[in-house]
Amino acid sequence: MQVLSPKMRFFGDISVLQSDGELIEAVLSGDRKAFAILVKRYERSVRAMAMSMLRDRHQAQDAAQEAFVKAYEKLASLRRAGAFGPWLLKIARRCALDIVGERRGQSLPEDDVFEARPAGLLDEEKERLLAAVVKLRESEKQAVMLRYFDGYSVKEVAEITGRSVGTVTKQLSRAHRRLRVLLAEA
Amino acid sequence: MRDHLESRLEDLGRALGADESMAPRVMDRIDKTLGDQPVETGTVKRKFSTGRLVMSRIGKLAAAAVIVIGIVVVYKAFKETGGVSWAQVRQRVATVKAVTYRAEVTGVERGQAFEVRIETIQSSERGIRMDAYMNDELVNQAFTLVDEGLFVTLMTGQKLYTEVALTEALRAEVQRNSGDPRAIVDEFLTGPYTELGRSEIDGIVVEGVESQDAALVSAFLSGPMGRLSAGSEMAEDVVARLWVDVATGWPVEMTLDIAGTDGGSETHVVVTDFQWDAEIAPEAFSLEIPADYQPLARVDLGQMERGVEMVEALAYFAELSGGTYPTKLTPADIVGEVGAIYEKLNAAGATPKMDDDMIIKLKYAATYVRELGDQGKDPAYYGDTVTPADAGKVLLRWKLDDGRYRIIFGDLRIEDVTPQRLAELEAN
Numbered sequence: 185m186q187v188l189s190p191k192m193r194f195f196g197d198i199s200v201l202q203s204d205g206e207l208i209e210a211v212l213s214g215d216r217k218a219f220a221i222l223v224k225r226y227e228r229s230v231r232a233m234a235m236s237m238l239r240d241r242h243q244a245q246d247a248a249q250e251a252f253v254k255a256y257e258k259l260a261s262l263r264r265a266g267a268f269g270p271w272l273l274k275i276a277r278r279c280a281l282d283i284v285g286e287r288r289g290q291s292l293p294e295d296d297v298f299e300a301r302p303a304g305l306l307d308e309e310k311e312r313l314l315a316a317v318v319k320l321r322e323s324e325k326q327a328v329m330l331r332y333f334d335g336y337s338v339k340e341v342a343e344i345t346g347r348s349v350g351t352v353t354k355q356l357s358r359a360h361r362r363l364r365v366l367l368a369e370a
Numbered sequence: 371m372r373d374h375l376e377s378r379l380e381d382l383g384r385a386l387g388a389d390e391s392m393a394p395r396v397m398d399r400i401d402k403t404l405g406d407q408p409v410e411t412g413t414v415k416r417k418f419s420t421g422r423l424v425m426s427r428i429g430k431l432a433a434a435a436v437i438v439i440g441i442v443v444v445y446k447a448f449k450e451t452g453g454v455s456w457a458q459v460r461q462r463v464a465t466v467k468a469v470t471y472r473a474e475v476t477g478v479e480r481g482q483a484f485e486v487r488i489e490t491i492q493s494s495e496r497g498i499r500m501d502a503y504m505n506d507e508l509v510n511q512a513f514t515l516v517d518e519g520l521f522v523t524l525m526t527g528q529k530l531y532t533e534v535a536l537t538e539a540l541r542a543e544v545q546r547n548s549g550d551p552r553a554i555v556d557e558f559l560t561g562p563y564t565e566l567g568r569s570e571i572d573g574i575v576v577e578g579v580e581s582q583d584a585a586l587v588s589a590f591l592s593g594p595m596g597r598l599s600a601g602s603e604m605a606e607d608v609v610a611r612l613w614v615d616v617a618t619g620w621p622v623e624m625t626l627d628i629a630g631t632d633g634g635s636e637t638h639v640v641v642t643d644f645q646w647d648a649e650i651a652p653e654a655f656s657l658e659i660p661a662d663y664q665p666l667a668r669v670d671l672g673q674m675e676r677g678v679e680m681v682e683a684l685a686y687f688a689e690l691s692g693g694t695y696p697t698k699l700t701p702a703d704i705v706g707e708v709g710a711i712y713e714k715l716n717a718a719g720a721t722p723k724m725d726d727d728m729i730i731k732l733k734y735a736a737t738y739v740r741e742l743g744d745q746g747k748d749p750a751y752y753g754d755t756v757t758p759a760d761a762g763k764v765l766l767r768w769k770l771d772d773g774r775y776r777i778i779f780g781d782l783r784i785e786d787v788t789p790q791r792l793a794e795l796e797a798n
Binding site for chain 1: 376396
């Protein structure tokens with residue numbers, strides 16, 4: 185399968201937006217370059233997830249890189265393309281957790297992730313917001329990150345994730361409500 | 371109007387910045403690590419399932435579908451993941467003929483918090499029994515009885531019951547699939563999951579996996595009884611976790627978080643106390659409806675299939691509404707429209723008396739139509755434009771197994787016609 189360049193706002197390469205599923209099928213068909221598009225698509229989201237736990241930009245980059253490599257290695261085990269984003273973010277969480285564990289000299293249960301404070305390189309307000317974003321449900325988190333961190337439109341998020349525009353709209357709406365609650369509690 | 375929160379999120383995105391070196395570095399590592407090996411090395415390449423999953427109809431007959439989903443997710447997760455021998459776990463569970471478990475269900479439905487405990491017995495030979503408790507008081511019992519071909523719900527507080535007679539085909543399916551873990555494994559062994567690693571539950575070392583699959587839940591709840599019994603339309607977001615005893619390989623706990631599509635409902639389920647391959651006493655499924663219980667509704671799915679009960683239910687609605695049919699034929703719309711009629715009549719000083727039997731029949735009719743859609747039987751409903759006065763217009767139709775269409779006209783006549791005749795009628 186010939187992979188077209190996706191619409192990538194931060195890389196200036198504007199062409200046809202391909203869904204995660206199409207890209208994954210391309211990778212599984214042997215087109216390794218298609219995975220680079222997925223990396224560019226989710227780079228910021230994955231790094232945000234890692235930063236929220238590690239509070240260290242360089243370690244977050246390492247964790248993100250590790251997560252992408254692991255995702256590539258395990259890609260064939262992913263059965264539903266629409267779940268790629270949440271699945272990838274979980275791998276990123278696990279990779280960041282491993283680094284947290286290395287720091288403490290032990291591995292940690294995943295729930296400990298949420299006790300860690302978010303990235304220290306952001307100002308306090310942004311730290312709080314990022315900490316709230318990573319607590320969202322997986323699908324909401326993916327929609328929020330793609331929409332606001334990576335600047336995709338709702339329609340584009342729908343195309344990427346294979347959901348309907350209505351579903352993405354509702355997920356974002358719910359995410360807003362949850363975020364307001366989480367921020368109020370923080 | 372732009373939301374301040376949205377601006378803050380965008381600011382955060384900008385602050386995170388882009389790392390343009392990430393993709394080249396990742397691809398470089400992949401190239402160095404894997405060389406020319408294809409991505410599927412060491413694994414089995416699979417085709418993605420992008421459509422709705424075809425689910426066992428046992429799910430559609432579950433009395434409390436959310437709980438059964440939990441079990442399904444348990445089975446679903448029995449894939450080879452390394453660490454715990456998931457293959458062995460799967461094999462062991464596949465031999466189980468009966469299982470009991472307890473579920474604590476909490477959540478919010480239409481703004482109301484709820485908390486229910488459900489104790490379930492699931493037997494491949496006999497069916498499913500679910501006893502629901504609130505504040506330790508038995509409030510509801512639901513029996514799916516394979517031999518009798520019945521789905522019976524007892525509301526103990528009100529001393530009411532509903533009885534749904536299954537079609538022979540449905541009963542045979544229940545008998546074939548009900549509680550048979552092998553069939554469920556075959557049906558549900560799909561979808562992505564992530565490994566959670568090890569943890570400890572009540573002193574037991576466990577290993578877990580997490581699964582999210584809204585399509586699974588949507589499909590699982592799509593049957594005539596499952597969705598009605600669950601009381602909600604669709605679950606959109608699902609996060610399920612399964613924890614298995616590392617030493618024995620048996621599942622010990624499962625948690626399930628479901629968010630409804632309406633944005634206001636959430637359900638959280640914790641399933642524990644599994645007794646795998648439990649001995650089930652025969653009396654557990656010997657249902658005797660107490661003499662002082664009154665029937666709330668009796669539905670015959672065979673008659674629903676023939677259109678007879680659907681006509682009865684639609685006629686009742688038209689009478690109630692003063693000459694219109696439900697605008698949409700979905701359970702949620704039925705409830706909403708009946709509620710609106712009730713409020714309107716009440717506000718006008720009337721004392722409306724609702725026929726619960728008919729309203730429940732209407733809901734089953736709506737669910738049945740949705741089921742027809744799931745089965746590819748091309749149902750169409752025109753209640754938004756067709757009234758009882760439109761004798762010759764098609765109100766509802768669906769395709770029969772022989773290729774003809776069953777039509778319910780505006781005047782509630784039932785007729786089976788060829789596709790050509792249907793096209794003529796609908797052209798009018």
